[in-house]
Amino acid sequence: MHIRPTHLSFLLSSLLAGLPASAALPVMPADKPEMAMCIVPAKPGGGMDLTCKLAQQATATQAMQISYLPGGVGAIAWTTIISQRKAEANTLVAYSGGSLLNLAEGKFGKSDASHVRWVAAIGTDYGMIAVRKDSPYKNLRELMEAIKSRPANIAIGAGGTVGSQDWLKMAQIGKQIGIDSKSMRLVAFEGGGESFTALLADHVQAVSGDASEASLHARDDKIRVLAVLSDARLPGPLANVPTAREQGFDVTWPIIRGVYMGPQVSDKDYQKWVTYFQQAMNTPAFEDQRKIHGLFPFAMTGKELTDYIQKAVNNYRLQAKEFGMVR
Known part of the structure; x- marks a missing residue:
């Protein structure tokens, strides 16, 4: 059984020299605090790092730091967000299909997909x-x-x-x-x-x-x-x-990539990020940057993404059961 995400069209950036104003990404609302952070739940150089760098470029109209929090293949970052940083309005965490598989296999403890707020899927790998x-x-x-x-x-x-x-x-x-x-x-x-x-x-x-x-x-x-x-x-x-x-090997493995937030982020702040990514992912600048980062079209946000993730976790659980990873 193979999960094949419906193909999509996703997030990213501008303020690249020479781009016309019409290609630029949307400006974050004025009431948005100046500094945001994207947490990479792994060491530098991999797909999670690419995801945060894409998000950083998408928010080129304001400052975004990238922070690395490896451990447990995403488990440390997940636990930190849901227990210690659950209400931070400007902290995003990168995730991938591997994160969803870990959820399905219980590697994030007793957590499930409802324990965070899923902001955006910005591409597929x-x-x-x-x-x-x-x-x-x-x-x-x-x-x-x-x-x-x-x-x-x-x-x-x-x-x-x-x-x-x-x-x-x-x-x-x-x-x-x-x-x-x-x-x-x-x-x-x-x-x-x-x-x-x-x-x-x-x-x-x-x-x-x-x-x-x-x-x-x-x-x-x-x-x-x-x-x-x-x-x-x-x-x-x-x-x-x-x-x-x-x-001769009938195996496919698409990998969704995106960002989530803590479970107690206010609806106002959550929706602000959802709207921003929706707008950013519709720009030619984002499409160009997604290609540069080696990702392919997949764009989904908010409730639609949340529903999609829950189904994906269920499908990953079925795959994992085939090899005895889940009871």
């Missing part, structure tokens, strides 16, 4: 599998056959432990050629940035991560992306990379 440029594996099937025959010899870098979305991608692919998911040698990191650092240092032989992260490294020609987990090939830096389906 897709899973991918990569190796170093000098790796002997030229395609996804070669890598998976090697893992099947010598699982202990191939370390797979992933954001999160067993049960994480990066692990679940590999488990789904492996299942289709008879690999026991428990035999895979997973090395857990706090986000995709660390995974790629380990790959380039040859501490791991493959990475299960996200296309937006891979696009950054592909430009340096130091990695080889073996497959993207999308319905069709992706535009941009990974345009020549085949899908997993093209290589």
Whole structure:
């Protein structure tokens, strides 16, 4: 069973030199305090970092700081917001499909999707599998056959432990050629940035991560992306990379990206951010910046997003049950 987010059109920025005034993002209402913050619930360099940087550019008409709060693959940031910073009107936290999977698997404690306020989804990403440029594996099937025959010899870098979305991608692919998911040698990191650092240092032989992260490294020609987990090939830096389906593996993995707020933020302040992102995501400047950050169209806010997230969490729970991650 695969979750396929309805394709969307999302958030971002302007005040880029040379853009006409008509392309600029909306100005935040005058009563908005001067400083806002976007929390990255991971270490620098991964998809969560990209999400906050996109949000930062979207709010270019006012100051926004980026703060890093890694730990528990999002759990520390989540717990902090719902317990200690629950009413902060100008604090946003990045989330992804991996966050929703963690919720589904109970990795955020007894929390559920109703415990925060979902502001915006600003784009979608897709899973991918990569190796170093000098790796002997030229395609996804070669890598998976090697893992099947010598699982202990191939370390797979992933954001999160067993049960994480990066692990679940590999488990789904492996299942289709008879690999026991428990035999895979997973090395857990706090986000995709660390995974790629380990790959380039040859501490791991493959990475299960996200296309937006891979696009950054592909430009340096130091990695080889073996497959993207999308319905069709992706535009941009990974345009020549085949899908997993093209290589005989019927697995897709779309990854929603966006921001949420604390549960006790006032309706007025929450709606202010919802309206701002709605307006920002309709600008040509945002569309351009979303592309630069390696994301693809998906735009949703407010109640519509909240309902969508609840359904997505339920679907992730069904996927996780398939591999014994949820009772």
